[in-house]
Amino acid sequence: MKFTGIFLLAWMSIFQARQGVFVCKNAHVSIFSSTPIEDIDASSIKAVSVFNADNGDLEFSLPVRSLHFPKSLMEEHFNENYIESDKFPKATFKGKILSPPDVSKDGTYPVNAIGDFQIHGITRNRTITGTIIVVNGVVTLNSEFTVKCADHHIDIPQIVFHNIAESIRVRVSGTYSLFKN
Amino acid sequence: MKKIFTTIVSILGFIGAFAQQGNKTLSADSMLNLMSNTETQHEKILPAFNATRLIFSPTTETVKKNNLNFLIIHRFGDMGTAFGGFRTFFGLDAVSDVYLGFEYGFTDDFQVSVGRNSIGQMGESQFKWAFLHQSTDGYVPFNLTLLAGDGIRPYGNFTSFGDRLSYIAEIIVSRKFSRTFSFEVSPVYVRDNQPLPFVAGNPPGFFALSTAFRWKLTRRMSLLADYEHPFSSYRNNSGNFEDPLGFGAEFETGGHVFTLNITNARAISQINLLSNSPSSYGRGQFRLGFTISRMFDFNKKKNSNNY
Numbered sequence: 001m002k003f004t005g006i007f008l009l010a011w012m013s014i015f016q017a018r019q020g021v022f023v024c025k026n027a028h029v030s031i032f033s034s035t036p037i038e039d040i041d042a043s044s045i046k047a048v049s050v051f052n053a054d055n056g057d058l059e060f061s062l063p064v065r066s067l068h069f070p071k072s073l074m075e076e077h078f079n080e081n082y083i084e085s086d087k088f089p090k091a092t093f094k095g096k097i098l099s100p101p102d103v104s105k106d107g108t109y110p111v112n113a114i115g116d117f118q119i120h121g122i123t124r125n126r127t128i129t130g131t132i133i134v135v136n137g138v139v140t141l142n143s144e145f146t147v148k149c150a151d152h153h154i155d156i157p158q159i160v161f162h163n164i165a166e167s168i169r170v171r172v173s174g175t176y177s178l179f180k181n
Numbered sequence: 182m183k184k185i186f187t188t189i190v191s192i193l194g195f196i197g198a199f200a201q202q203g204n205k206t207l208s209a210d211s212m213l214n215l216m217s218n219t220e221t222q223h224e225k226i227l228p229a230f231n232a233t234r235l236i237f238s239p240t241t242e243t244v245k246k247n248n249l250n251f252l253i254i255h256r257f258g259d260m261g262t263a264f265g266g267f268r269t270f271f272g273l274d275a276v277s278d279v280y281l282g283f284e285y286g287f288t289d290d291f292q293v294s295v296g297r298n299s300i301g302q303m304g305e306s307q308f309k310w311a312f313l314h315q316s317t318d319g320y321v322p323f324n325l326t327l328l329a330g331d332g333i334r335p336y337g338n339f340t341s342f343g344d345r346l347s348y349i350a351e352i353i354v355s356r357k358f359s360r361t362f363s364f365e366v367s368p369v370y371v372r373d374n375q376p377l378p379f380v381a382g383n384p385p386g387f388f389a390l391s392t393a394f395r396w397k398l399t400r401r402m403s404l405l406a407d408y409e410h411p412f413s414s415y416r417n418n419s420g421n422f423e424d425p426l427g428f429g430a431e432f433e434t435g436g437h438v439f440t441l442n443i444t445n446a447r448a449i450s451q452i453n454l455l456s457n458s459p460s461s462y463g464r465g466q467f468r469l470g471f472t473i474s475r476m477f478d479f480n481k482k483k484n485s486n487n488y
Contacts, residue, residue, distance in 0.1 A: 023212065050212045061213050065224065071478045072245035072289070077435055080227050081400045086317075086360055155400075179212070 019053035019103055020178050022139050027174030029062050031147075033165035040165070042069040042078070049174050051141065056100035058113050058141075060093040060172065082154050083120050091119040093128070106134050113143075122152040130172075139176040144169065223316040229324055229357040229365075230395055232438040232474055233284055233292070233309075236407035236427035237446065237454055238367060238391040241324035241355040243311045244286035247479040252296065254280040254449045254472045261465025272468050277447035284309075294330075298450045303332045303347075305450055315357060326353040332452045344375035347452045351391075361397040366390065369455065371411070377456040378421075387413035389455045395431070405429040405440065411455050423461045425454045427470075440472040 030043035046066035050059045064085040069075035079085040095115015101107070109132045117126045130143030148167045149156060156166065230240035233250060244250045258275025259265045265272045282296020282305070290311040297304050307330030315324045328351040339345050348371070355365035369389040376383040389411040397403040407427040416422035429442030445467045448454035460466035 021212070048213055059213050070480050072248060072480070073436065073476050073478060076228060081433075086227050 022051040022053060022103075022176035023179045024049040024051075024141075024174035024176045027060070027062075027172060029067070029173075030171045031067065031168050032171070033168045035165050040069070040074065040078075040168070042067040042075070044068065047172070047174065049141070049176070050179075051097075051139070051176055053100055053103045053139075056097040058093070058095055058097050058115070060174075062091045064089060064091055064119075082149075082156075088119070088121040093117050095128075097132075101132055101134075103132065103134050103139050104137070106136065108133050117147075119147065120152045120154050124151055141172070141174050141176065143172045146170070223318060223320045225314040226317050226357055229315065229355050229363040231403065231431060231433045232440070232472075234472065234474075235365075235393045235395065235405050235431075236429045236440065236442045236444060236470075236472075237409055237425055237449075237451060238365070238393050238407055239307075239309065239326075239328055239351070239353060239451075240393075241311060241326040241353050241365060243290055243292040243309050243326065244284045244476070246286050246289045248286045249477045249479065250284040251475045251477065252280065252282045252284065252472065253474075254278075254282075254470070256444065256447055256449060256470040257468045259460070259466045260443075260468055265465065277468055278449045278453075280449040298332075298448070298453065300448050300450070300453050301332075301334045302336045303334050303450060303453065305330060305332045305452070307331075307349075315355075323354050323356040326355075327351070328353060330452075332450060339375060346374050347377070347456075348372045349452050351451075362394065364392075364394045366392045369409075369451065371452055371455050373452070373456055377453070382419075383415045384413065387411050387416070387455075389413075391451070401433055403431045403433075405431055405442070409446075409451075409455055421459050423458055425458045426462070429470075436476055438472070438474045442470045442472070443467055444470055 025048050026045050027047035027049050028043065028045050029047045031040070033040045044062060044066040047060060047062040049061070051057070064083050065079060067078070069078065093115055095113045097111050097113045101109035101111065111130055111132050113128050113130060115126070116123045117128070128143055128145045130141055133140045133142065146167050146169055150166065228242055230242050233240055233242050233244060256277040258269060258272035258277055260271040264275060269275060276299065279299045280296055282294055284292050284294040286292045292309045294307045294309070295305065307328060309326060309328045311324065311326045313321055313323065313325035315321055330349045332347040334345045349369065351367050351369045353365060353367040355363055357363045367390070369391055370386065371389060372386040374385060376385045389409060391409045393405065393407040395403045395405055405428070409425045423445055425444065425446035427442050427444035427446070429440050432439045445460045445462050446454040446458040447460055447468070448458065
């Protein structure tokens with residue numbers, strides 16, 4: 001009888017250890033850069049993300065066209081001349097969170113993700129820091145990092161040099177739900 | 182009893198674990214694709230043209246909501262006639278036509294423009310409505326924009342006020358064939374209440390066809406060509422009319438669009454240049470011209486940083 005109880009507990013713990021795959025269909029991404037002449041500030045709520053809490057796999061995908069700028073002409077130039085979003089429609093991150101936290105417990109966990117960050121068709125291996133916050137079982141991921149235009153061959157023409165900063169701050173925030181088949 | 186319960190829980194646990202395993206086989210990658218596929222249904226293409234006008238003809242683009250476009254269009258004097266040459270620096274001392282105007286976007290697809298031409302001192306107003314947008318998936322294969330406008334000549338001798346008015350209506354159809362090549366063709370109807378030029382046999386109204394392309398060479402610079410042909414027996418047979426043909430280079434510098442062009446037609450307004458363009462390349466009556474457009478954005482800056 002005692003044996004059965006241990007057996008049962010063992011099964012339950014295996015079941016518990018699998019935390020599952022989390023998805024987010026409306027992650028918020030905003031980009032910001034400041035120059036003496038004008039600030040560039042755009043945001044999207046159409047990024048999608050998959051986070052596997054068991055092995056730490058993390059993927060992000062942002063349709064670049066969904067980034068909206070307050071100035072429509074700036075948005076047009078961003079898509080047409082800088083990111084060339086008709087050629088490279090998505091910005092992605094494919095990587096792994098190192099030592100993923102136990103998301104079944106509430107708390108705030110600083111995390112590091114290592115992986116391939118791609119925009120404008122150029123991939124860079126990066127370590128990006130962020131925070132996973134679990135409140136009442138709801139998983140939220142926040143991150144802020146900088147993208148250097150030169151790293152991704154985003155050319156800034158001399159003639160409009162002052163309009164564009166050489167690096168752009170990116171903020172990502174997503175609230176995940178457990179994926180159900 | 183307890184044994185049965187244990188077995189059932191064990192089996193449930195096993196199934197649970199197995200189901201989780203099943204989840205994992207569906208890779209994060211394919212899940213991402215599944216989720217993002219729905220986002221791009223019939224998405225609009227990036228604009229087929231950088232500006233609302235090419236050399237003669239309007240494009241399918243409109244000024245976006247709360248944007249104001251200020252336009253200065255200029256045509257100089259003949260380069261190759263006796264009035265041209267080095268003495269006038271190939272016509273730069275003379276002015277054939279100047280247009281000053283504003284275009285304002287009430288919505289992303291609807292603009293109103295007003296302006297004034299030197300030729301005939303004609304004031305112009307136009308409505309432009311971008312009706313169809315070409316989509317990236319080919320669901321809508323072209324852009325279609327409707328344009329209606331009028332011109333009024335407040336000075337000069339006319340028998341009645343109505344004779345001072347001209348009208349233009351246009352269906353602009355364009356297609357962006359590739360990232361670099363856009364082509365447009367526009368059936369036009371022009372009506373001059375008093376025929377222009379005012380000679381016997383010239384009908385007040387006629388149809389015309391306008392064709393133009395933009396070939397983008399670099400991210401900043403495009404080549405343009407623009408050709409207009411009126412279907413009017415008077416214009417085709419009198420010997421006093423040449424089809425307007427223009428070539429240009431367009432420079433886009435972020436906020437400004439600058440076009441340098443060579444045209445035979447003196448006039449800037451389509452009403453004027455379709456009605457009355459006697460200038461001929463063969464007789465040296467071609468000229469330098471430019472368009473400067475500056476966009477002002479009145480959209481309030483949203484603060485997207487607090488989320």
